[in-house]
Amino acid sequence: MTTKIIVSYDGTDNDRDALSLGSLLARTGAALELAYVRHLHETGSGRERLAEHDAEALLEAGAAAIGAPETPRHVILSASTAEGLRTLAVQEQASVIVFGSEYRTAKGHVDPQASARRLLDGGPVAVALAPAGFAERSHDGIATIASVSEDGDPCPRETAEQLARSLGASVAQHATREADLLIVGSKPGTVTGRVTISAAAEYLIELATCPVLVLPRGVALCFGAGGA
Template structure:
């Protein structure tokens, strides 16, 4: 990462935009990050003549986008970020997530922040079309705010928890997570969910022995990961292996106080240096009661 983190917040004049802005402002206050607020609006529609567009429609789209960014600028003051310290961008694209990826490339952003889709439960993250595009192609980490975060945001972050399973290509994302924690001055907790398949005790007489072996292996893997994250001694790292049945239920047993940020890694099946949300990570995102940071496979941040 560069010395100064560049944060891009996707803003729309609704609750999800407010949640994203509150989370991005908290980052800016905590790290001194350079903040850009972007509103992605639809492109112009083709009009009667070939290659022409409806000038009135274009003007309306730009006017609405400018009004949204003006509202964001006013909101920043209440979030203790001076409007003059932020940049504002309008961008036309058919897909809001893909549009944010383009703006991130143009501005050198190392992190994209968005809110939950509006249909989600309060305090949880629902993945809508914007998040889906970002979580299947962003070259930089994506930070998602739970629904209602703007109303309940803490004064500061308290800890970064990383959901960890040992596999190939995990060391680079772990290093990114460690760098993120250092920027915010946060301790790191590495958590592995040791999942017992439903019905295992009924089929295996020594099921508890199986789980104990899984826990023992998880603790070894966590010790290795802790060495990667805390290699320079600048980050306090602790580990936790949590047994349970199902990702959502097991994650619910993990203590997540206010100020927590949960990080998870992209699927090994996704493209290198891109975010690609796999099935397990998707379940973690939806079950988490706090902001979730999704890390690209192989690192991939600025």
Template sequence: MSTDLIVSYDGTPNDDDALALGQILARSGASLALAYVRHSREFDPRREEIAEHDAERRLEHGRTWLGDPTIPCHVVVSGSTGEGLLALADAEGAAVVVFGSDYRTTPGHADPGATAWRLLEGGPVPVAVAAAGLRTRPDTRIETIAVFDAGTAGDAERAAHLLADRLGAAVVDSAAGPADLTVVGSQPNAPAGRIAVGGLTRSRLNSVQGSVVVVPNGGELRL
């Protein structure tokens, strides 16, 4: 069974923000799963058992936070968190990978951490980054969606309208003030189906309030 939304989760407070955003996006009818990436296996069986238990404990905490013990959880072993998540997203046919913001992010803003940036630099899967502090407002609805498209293909515009239809939100002018969610398009010179974030887009990501979703060049959001 495929999964629409994969939340990268390690039990830290900012990853609780990712849970909150995943839960909000899942109101579109999308399926949700949690993933934790271990970077290696232990040679000693006892140490391996402890490490596996720690990973499962973190994911169980995420299930508890969401209030749903049936949510699928994945423990991935990969030397790179980003590569592990990309492999899982490919295997699951995921539509979006969801992250929390960097731990230093100002509340209300979204700032991708190192692993999110790994996927934003050539990844094939749309990336969502939760606004810092979203975990304190888990009942929040996405009511307004803004668009920032550095290219001309209209990828972000189409994704924004799809999300608006699924979530009962309105697409608004980005100049009108902060939106609950901003959908960001990739650079027009990015390889087809890949994300590329240039200077203008980086500047937008650094200044935007609310959560963000970044879509690949020519790609579609499949929620």
């Protein structure tokens, strides 16, 4: 089964960073989809049709921006972006949701936006975080992948190795600032299949200058042929 990646996209600069990261990860052969969460149902059929049209046009422009106009797109109606994306990910059997960093994050740094933080606290799928300004970088690919796990969880390392094979990258022996992607495991005691990060992992994310992929506890993601 092909690994599925959903990008949370609203056309802002930081979500363009998420789109760029999702497109980069899709080079593994993963299926890429875009999602936009609307929070209100407009009163009046005309206003509602216009709001729906604008949302669909926004996602269409995002797909065109990465040269993949046929990318599947989802407009969700939910009071909460995090809950809307969580529900979509479960329905679509997605493995990863990709977010940009918080508004006003310094370029080159990672600061999870509010919706991402909610999914980092008990979410059912992996969360990928793009540094601010990531879309502006030239992307020749991912050359080095680092992983960090706690209490012997092998899944971050296994995921790093899967990604490295798919992308022709190398796996660093230790977390390093030179890495192009950092994979972080959930903390010990987390329910299997759920995401929860420790204070140490949160600090590591704050220091990161590359994209970060946070995994559910006990879950290794598969990329490339036979990905699941």
